[in-house]
Amino acid sequence: MPVSGHRPVALTFEETGPNTAGGGTLVVTTGVQPVDVLLSDGTTVGLRPIQPTDAPGIVAMHSRFSERTRYLRYFSPYPRIPERDLRRFVNVDHHDREAFVVLVGDQIVAVGRYERLGPASPEAEVAFVVEDAYQGRGIGSVLLEHLADAARRVGIPTFVAEVLPANGAMLRVFADFGYQVQRQFADGVVHLSFPIAPTEATLEVQRGREHRTEARSVARLLAPRGVAFYGASATGQGVGAAVLGHLRDYGFTGAVVPVHPSARTVAGLPAYPSAAEAGLPVDLAVVAVPPAAVEAVVADAASAGAHGLVVISAGFAEAGADGAVAQRRLVRAAHAAGMRIIGPNCLGVANTGTEVRLNATLAPRLPVPGRVGLFSQSGAFGVALLAEVDRRGLGLSSFVSAGNRADVSGNDLLQYWQDDPDTDVILLYLETFGNPRKFARLARRIGREKPIVALAPPAHLPGLGPSAGPNATNPHGGVAGPDAAGPNGGAAGLVAAGPDEVAVSALFAHSGVIRVDTVAELLDVGVLLANQPLPAGDRVGVVGNSSALTGLAATAAAAAGLTVADGYPRDVGPHAGAADFATALAAAVADDGVDALVAVFAPPLPGQLPDAEADFTSALPAALAGGKPTVATFLAGRAPSGVPAYPSVEEAVRALGRVTAYAGWLRRPAGTVPELSDVDRDAAQVALRPETFDPTGLLAAYGIDVVESVLAASEQEAAAAARRLGYPVAMKAAAAGLRHRLDLGAVRLDLPDEARVRRAYTEMATEFGADVLIQPMVPPGVACVVELVEDPAFGPVVGFGVGGVATELLGDRAWRAVPLTGRDAAELVDEPRAAPLLRGHRGAAPVDRKALAELLLRVGQLADEQPRARTLTLNPVLARPDGLSVLHASVGLGSAAARPDTGPRRL
Numbered sequence: 001m002p003v004s005g006h007r008p009v010a011l012t013f014e015e016t017g018p019n020t021a022g023g024g025t026l027v028v029t030t031g032v033q034p035v036d037v038l039l040s041d042g043t044t045v046g047l048r049p050i051q052p053t054d055a056p057g058i059v060a061m062h063s064r065f066s067e068r069t070r071y072l073r074y075f076s077p078y079p080r081i082p083e084r085d086l087r088r089f090v091n092v093d094h095h096d097r098e099a100f101v102v103l104v105g106d107q108i109v110a111v112g113r114y115e116r117l118g119p120a121s122p123e124a125e126v127a128f129v130v131e132d133a134y135q136g137r138g139i140g141s142v143l144l145e146h147l148a149d150a151a152r153r154v155g156i157p158t159f160v161a162e163v164l165p166a167n168g169a170m171l172r173v174f175a176d177f178g179y180q181v182q183r184q185f186a187d188g189v190v191h192l193s194f195p196i197a198p199t200e201a202t203l204e205v206q207r208g209r210e211h212r213t214e215a216r217s218v219a220r221l222l223a224p225r226g227v228a229f230y231g232a233s234a235t236g237q238g239v240g241a242a243v244l245g246h247l248r249d250y251g252f253t254g255a256v257v258p259v260h261p262s263a264r265t266v267a268g269l270p271a272y273p274s275a276a277e278a279g280l281p282v283d284l285a286v287v288a289v290p291p292a293a294v295e296a297v298v299a300d301a302a303s304a305g306a307h308g309l310v311v312i313s314a315g316f317a318e319a320g321a322d323g324a325v326a327q328r329r330l331v332r333a334a335h336a337a338g339m340r341i342i343g344p345n346c347l348g349v350a351n352t353g354t355e356v357r358l359n360a361t362l363a364p365r366l367p368v369p370g371r372v373g374l375f376s377q378s379g380a381f382g383v384a385l386l387a388e389v390d391r392r393g394l395g396l397s398s399f400v401s402a403g404n405r406a407d408v409s410g411n412d413l414l415q416y417w418q419d420d421p422d423t424d425v426i427l428l429y430l431e432t433f434g435n436p437r438k439f440a441r442l443a444r445r446i447g448r449e450k451p452i453v454a455l456a457p458p459a460h461l462p463g464l465g466p467s468a469g470p471n472a473t474n475p476h477g478g479v480a481g482p483d484a485a486g487p488n489g490g491a492a493g494l495v496a497a498g499p500d501e502v503a504v505s506a507l508f509a510h511s512g513v514i515r516v517d518t519v520a521e522l523l524d525v526g527v528l529l530a531n532q533p534l535p536a537g538d539r540v541g542v543v544g545n546s547s548a549l550t551g552l553a554a555t556a557a558a559a560a561g562l563t564v565a566d567g568y569p570r571d572v573g574p575h576a577g578a579a580d581f582a583t584a585l586a587a588a589v590a591d592d593g594v595d596a597l598v599a600v601f602a603p604p605l606p607g608q609l610p611d612a613e614a615d616f617t618s619a620l621p622a623a624l625a626g627g628k629p630t631v632a633t634f635l636a637g638r639a640p641s642g643v644p645a646y647p648s649v650e651e652a653v654r655a656l657g658r659v660t661a662y663a664g665w666l667r668r669p670a671g672t673v674p675e676l677s678d679v680d681r682d683a684a685q686v687a688l689r690p691e692t693f694d695p696t697g698l699l700a701a702y703g704i705d706v707v708e709s710v711l712a713a714s715e716q717e718a719a720a721a722a723r724r725l726g727y728p729v730a731m732k733a734a735a736a737g738l739r740h741r742l743d744l745g746a747v748r749l750d751l752p753d754e755a756r757v758r759r760a761y762t763e764m765a766t767e768f769g770a771d772v773l774i775q776p777m778v779p780p781g782v783a784c785v786v787e788l789v790e791d792p793a794f795g796p797v798v799g800f801g802v803g804g805v806a807t808e809l810l811g812d813r814a815w816r817a818v819p820l821t822g823r824d825a826a827e828l829v830d831e832p833r834a835a836p837l838l839r840g841h842r843g844a845a846p847v848d849r850k851a852l853a854e855l856l857l858r859v860g861q862l863a864d865e866q867p868r869a870r871t872l873t874l875n876p877v878l879a880r881p882d883g884l885s886v887l888h889a890s891v892g893l894g895s896a897a898a899r900p901d902t903g904p905r906r907l
Helices: 052-064 067-074 083-090 139-153 168-175 200-222 239-249 291-303 321-336 379-392 410-419 436-446 501-510 519-531 547-559 578-590 616-624 649-667 681-687 695-701 715-725 754-768 805-809 822-830 849-865
Strands: 035-038 044-049 097-104 107-116 123-130 158-163 182-186 189-195 226-230 255-259 284-287 308-311 340-342 348-351 358-361 369-376 396-401 425-429 452-455 513-516 539-544 596-601 630-634 710-712 729-733 747-751 772-776 782-791 795-802 814-817 869-880 883-886 889-893
Touching: 035 200, 044 139, 044 321, 052 083, 052 097, 052 107, 067 123, 097 139, 107 139, 123 139, 139 158, 139 168, 158 168, 168 189, 200 308, 200 340, 200 348, 200 410, 226 239, 226 291, 239 255, 239 284, 239 358, 284 291, 291 308, 291 321, 308 321, 321 340, 358 379, 369 379, 369 410, 369 519, 379 396, 379 519, 410 425, 410 436, 425 519, 436 795, 436 814, 452 519, 501 513, 501 649, 501 814, 513 519, 513 649, 519 649, 539 547, 539 578, 547 596, 547 649, 578 596, 596 649, 616 630, 630 649, 681 695, 681 849, 695 889, 710 715, 715 729, 715 754, 715 772, 729 754, 747 754, 754 772, 782 849, 795 805, 795 822, 795 849, 814 822, 822 849, 849 869, 849 883
Parallel strands: 123 158, 226 255, 226 284, 284 308, 308 340, 369 396, 369 425, 425 452, 452 513, 539 596, 596 630
Antiparallel strands: 035 044, 044 097, 097 107, 107 123, 158 189, 182 189, 348 358, 348 396, 710 772, 729 747, 729 772, 782 795, 782 869, 795 814, 869 883, 869 889
C-alpha cells in the first residue's frame, strides 16, 4: 500500500522495533561510539564522548596544563576547577551539550565541547583544550571534525567561538579547516562564527589530513630505525627464528633487538629481556609469539617507544569466535599505546631500499630492488607471490602482507605509496574489501599519479541477478510498492540487479584501477608498467617473422580493445635475420600511426641462419629507442632487460590492452562533481524521519519528480482516481511483476473515459486481482532504467540502461561509483550497447541526453549524501526529445549508521 499520499514508492526497513510508516522496523543509531583516530605524526589515540566518571581524569589533565594553556583556554589563571564547574563539564546531554575526550592509554589529554546557545538555537559555542605535551599534533582539528559532525546530527548548523588574539594555534585550527569564518574583534577577544556544513573545501582539507596521517603511520613501519623481535627461539627453530634470520641476513641498516626472557644471544645477536633494556631506538616490533602472549608484547614494545607491530602469529580472527575476541583486544591495546598493527596472521613486511633493507617476512629471498609496491592480503600465498615476482625479475620497492587486516589495510598502503618516491607502480592482491567506498575514492585520486593494478575477488552483489532485486523478495519484511515501469509509453519491466563481472571490471577501470583476473596477469601488467612508457593511443603495430603468430596477435589485439594500425601486421618472413627484424621494428616505431608495438619471434630452423643473424633479441634495442611501449613473445631465447616478454602472444597483447585502457583513462579529464543548486537537504532530512518516512518527498528534495500513481481497489476507486488525474489514463495491475506486462493484458493504455476505465478494471480485476494503479498518460519515449545499489567493492554505485527484456538478459547496464562527476553521468548515458536508441535510431528523434545525465547526477548526489538510501530504482524513465518522465520508483532503506568513508576521520 502507499506510504504517503497517492505516489506509492517501495521501501524496505532493517528491523529493531515497530515502525508506523510501513509495518517494518527501522534501525536508529543514537549517540557516538568510541573511535580511534590518527594524529598528524601517525600516532593513534582514542576519542569518545565524555562520561561523569571522567571527572578525576579531567582534574588530572588540568593539573598538567601550563599557566599559558590555562589562560588561553579560560581567559584567566583558573588554577583549579571548582566542583560545580567540574560537574557541569562531565555531565552533558549529548544533544544541546556535547563533549569529547581524547585519550592516550587511559589518560585524558584533550577535551572539546559545544553548547547550544539557548533552546532550539541554530548556534553552538565550541571550545577545546589540549594538554601541552600533545599540542601541535592535530588533536584540535580531529576534535573539531567530530564536534561538528555531532552538532549537525542534532540540527546545529553554526559554531561560534571566542579566542584570545594571542592564541594563534587555536585561530589556525579554525582558519585552516576550510570553513567560511567570520571574525569580529571586541573587548580584547576574537569572536568567530562559521557554518559547519561540509563543503568541497572542508572535505579537501579533511582528506588531505587523512592522507598525510595514514601515510606517515605506515612510513614508520616500513622504514624503522630499529626492530624489536619477539618469538625467535634460541635454538634457531620455528617461524620466529626463520623471520629473524631473514631480517639479519638481508642486511637491515638499523638496530635489531631480539627479546627473549632468558637467552643472552639469539641468532647471533645480543638479546634482552625487554626491548627498552637495549637502549636503542625501536620503531617496529615483529611478533611471532603465541596469541596469548601478544598483549604482553604490545606493552613491552610500547615501553621501548615502538610505533607499530607486525604480528605474524596466527590464531586470531581466522581461527574462530574466540580468536576474533583476542584480535579486538590486541587492536585496542595497540591503539591505546599509540601503535598500528600489520596482521595478525600475516607474512610480514619488506623494504628493499638501500637505506633500509628490511626483510621481516617468511620469504627467505626477496626480489631485486625496483619501483613496484606489492600488497598481498594473504600470508600463505605471499611467499609464492614473492617467488614469482623474483622469477620474472620484477623489482620491488616494498611489500606488505596484511593477513587479517585488523588495522592496516590496502587503503593505508595506497596512501603511503602515493607519496613514496621509490614506488612508481602499485600491485594489489585483494581477497576482500574492508572499506570499499574509500578504496574507490583513493583509487580515483592516486591512479592519476601512479598506476594501480588489482587482482580482486568477484565483486557483484550476492543474491542479485536477472531475477532478483530490491523488490523481488524483501528480507526485512518491509513494504513493496510500484518499483518498475510498464508501458505508459514504456517497455517490459525490469528489476534491479547488481553489477555483473563485466560491469565490475568497467567500474574498476573508470576508477583508474587496472583489474586483472589471475596472478600471472597481475605480474604481466606489472612488468609492462615498470619497464615501458604508457601508450599515447590504442593503435598497435604488429611485427613478426611468422604469419601465424602475427595473425594471432592481430586477433588478440581486437579482443583486447586495441586497433591494429594501418599496414599491420607486418610479416618479415621466416628467412629474415636479426638485421631485417631490426629494420622492420625501427620502421614501426617511427610510424606516426603506431602507438605501441607487439614483436613476435619464431625460432628459425636449424642451420637456416648464421648464429649472429638468428639472435633476434639483438633487434629489440631499435624498438626501445623510439620511446613507444613494446611487448614481445619469444618462442626461443630470452628478451633483453627492460623488454616485457611473455610466453604467449595472447598474454603479451592482453597486458598491453590493460595498460592502454588505463592510459586512455588518464587522458580523459577527471571531471568535477557539480553543485545542484535546487537540492533541499532539510526537506530530505524531514522525509527520512523514521516515523514518517516519505520516499516521494526524499526524491523531490533532490529534484526527482515521479509521475503521480494512485492505488485503487475497486471499480469506483479506479473511476474516481481517473477523474481526478484527468483523461486519458493508464491502468496497471498493482502486483509486482505484472505492472509491466502489456503482453499479458496487465497494462491498459490511453483509457479515454470513465466507461473504458470501468470496463478495463473489471477485466483486469478478474484476471490479476483487485488492486490496480491509475496514472495519467505521458508522452511516449525511450524506456530507461536508473538504479542505485551497494556494491561490495565500491560502495554505492549508480547504474543506467535502456529498458527491455533483451537488454536485461544481456546485462546491458553501465555503472559508476558515487559521487558522480558530470563526465561520469554523460558516459553512463552513452555507454550501454543499446545507447544508439537514445541518439535517434531508424529515423527517430534523439532524446534529451542532457536531461538523463542530470537525473543521474541527482541520484548520485542523493546516494552520496543519504547513506540510509541503500537501493533506488527509477523504472521506467521515459526519455524524449523535450525531457523525461519518471513513471515509477522504489527506495530501499538500510541502517542509519554512517558509511565507512563518511563523517569525521577514524580508524
